[in-house]
Amino acid sequence: MSILIHKDTAVIIQGITGREAVNLTREGLDYGTRIVGGVTPGRAGRDVYGVPVHDCVRDITATQRVDGSIVTVPPRFTRDAVFEAIEAGVKLVVVVTERIPRGEVAQMVELARLRGARIIGPNCLGILSPEEAKMGGLGGPAVNVRRAFKKGPIGVMSRSGGMTTEIANTLSAAGLGQSTAVSIGGDAIIGSTYAELMPLFEADPETRAIVIYSEPGGRMEAELGTIVEGKADTTADKIARMTAAGISVAERIEDIPALVKERLRGH
Numbered sequence: 291m292s293i294l295i296h297k298d299t300a301v302i303i304q305g306i307t308g309r310e311a312v313n314l315t316r317e318g319l320d321y322g323t324r325i326v327g328g329v330t331p332g333r334a335g336r337d338v339y340g341v342p343v344h345d346c347v348r349d350i351t352a353t354q355r356v357d358g359s360i361v362t363v364p365p366r367f368t369r370d371a372v373f374e375a376i377e378a379g380v381k382l383v384v385v386v387t388e389r390i391p392r393g394e395v396a397q398m399v400e401l402a403r404l405r406g407a408r409i410i411g412p413n414c415l416g417i418l419s420p421e422e423a424k425m426g427g428l429g430g431p432a433v434n435v436r437r438a439f440k441k442g443p444i445g446v447m448s449r450s451g452g453m454t455t456e457i458a459n460t461l462s463a464a465g466l467g468q469s470t471a472v473s474i475g476g477d478a479i480i481g482s483t484y485a486e487l488m489p490l491f492e493a494d495p496e497t498r499a500i501v502i503y504s505e506p507g508g509r510m511e512a513e514l515g516t517i518v519e520g521k522a523d524t525t526a527d528k529i530a531r532m533t534a535a536g537i538s539v540a541e542r543i544e545d546i547p548a549l550v551k552e553r554l555r556g557h
Contacts, residue, residue: 291497292419292470293445293490294382294410297322299423300355302347302380304329304371305363306338310386313427314360315339320432323423326354329371347378358382360416360425368412369394376407384425385411385481395479402481409481415451415473418458428473429455442467444550445491447484448503449476456543457501464547469497485513499550503543504528 295301301318305311306328315338318325325341327350334345344350347359359375361368361383368387375383383402390412402409410417416426420439428451429435438459444466448454451473458471472487474480484502491497529539538549 291494292422293494294417294470295358295419295423295425297422298324299357300324300326301358301360301425302327302329302350302356303360303362304375306330306341306343307333308362311362312338314362315341317427317431318424321424321435326356347374351378356380358384358425360384360386362386365390369398372398373401376401376405381407383407383409384416385409386414386416386426388413392479395477399479399481410472411475411481413477414475417470417472419470420468428471438462439471440467442469443496443498444468445497445500446471447474447487449474450503453503457503457546460543461547466547466550469494483513499553501546501550
C-alpha cells in the first residue's frame with residue numbers, strides 16, 4: 291500500500307500556469323497522477339496539457355472531489371493559496387514554494403490543524419507513491435522516477451528532496467521497493483514532521499521498514515527516539531538517542547540496504 295496518495299487521488303495545482311507548475315503538471319500526468327484541475331486567477335478557460343484552468347479552488351470543488359493540492363505560487367501569495375485550498379475542503383496540501391515568511395507558515399499550519407487538513411512542506415519536492423501517483427517534483431521527469439522508485443515495503447522520508455530520491459534509488463538497486471517517499475521540506479517550520487508522519491507508515495500493513503535521511507541541526511530526528519531533557523541537535527547525540535530507541539543508523543547511503551535487510555530478517 292501507500293500513504294497520503296494513491297492512483298485514485300484527485301489532485302489540483304494552484305498557480306498552474308507558472309513555469310514550474312507547467313513542468314510539474316507534465317511530470318505528474320506522465321506518471322499517471324490524476325490531476326483534475328488547476329487554478330490561476332484570471333486565467334479560467336485555458337488549459338495546461340489538457341488540465342482545465344479555473345479562477346479559484348471552489349470552482350473545482352463545487353463540481354468534483356479534490357483530495358490534494360500542489361501549491362506553487364510566489365511566496366507573497368502562498369498563505370492565501372493554502373488558506374483557500376483548506377477552506378474549500380482540500381485535506382492534503384503540498385507546498386512547493388520556498389522563502390515564505392515563518393509567521394505565515396505558522397498560520398498555515400495552524401489553520402490546517404484546525405480544519406483537520408495536512409500540509410507537506412513548504413520548500414519541499416512533495417510525495418511519491420511508486421506506480422501510483424506523485425504530488426510535486428520528487429524524482430523529476432517520469433522516466434527518471436520509474437528508474438529510481440520501485441513499488442515495495444520501505445517508507446522513505448527526508449528534508450531534502452534530492453536525498454529522498456537518492457535513497458529510493460539506492461534501495462531500488464538493492465531490490466528494496468518503496469511504499470511512499472516524502473520530501474517533508476527544509477524550512478524551520480513545516481506542516482508535517484517525521485514524528486507526525488511515522489504513524490501513517492506504521493498503520494500501513496505493507497510498509498515493513500522506514501528509512502530517514504538525517505541532517506545536522508534541529509530536534510526533528512530526536513523526536514523519533516526517547517524524549518528526554520538535554521541537547522538533541524548534535525550528530526553524536528542524535529545517533530546515540532536513535533540507537534538507544536532501537537533505530538539502526540547508517541553513516542553512508544550505500545550502507546542503508548544492508549541495514550534494512552538485516553532488520554527485515556529480524557522481524
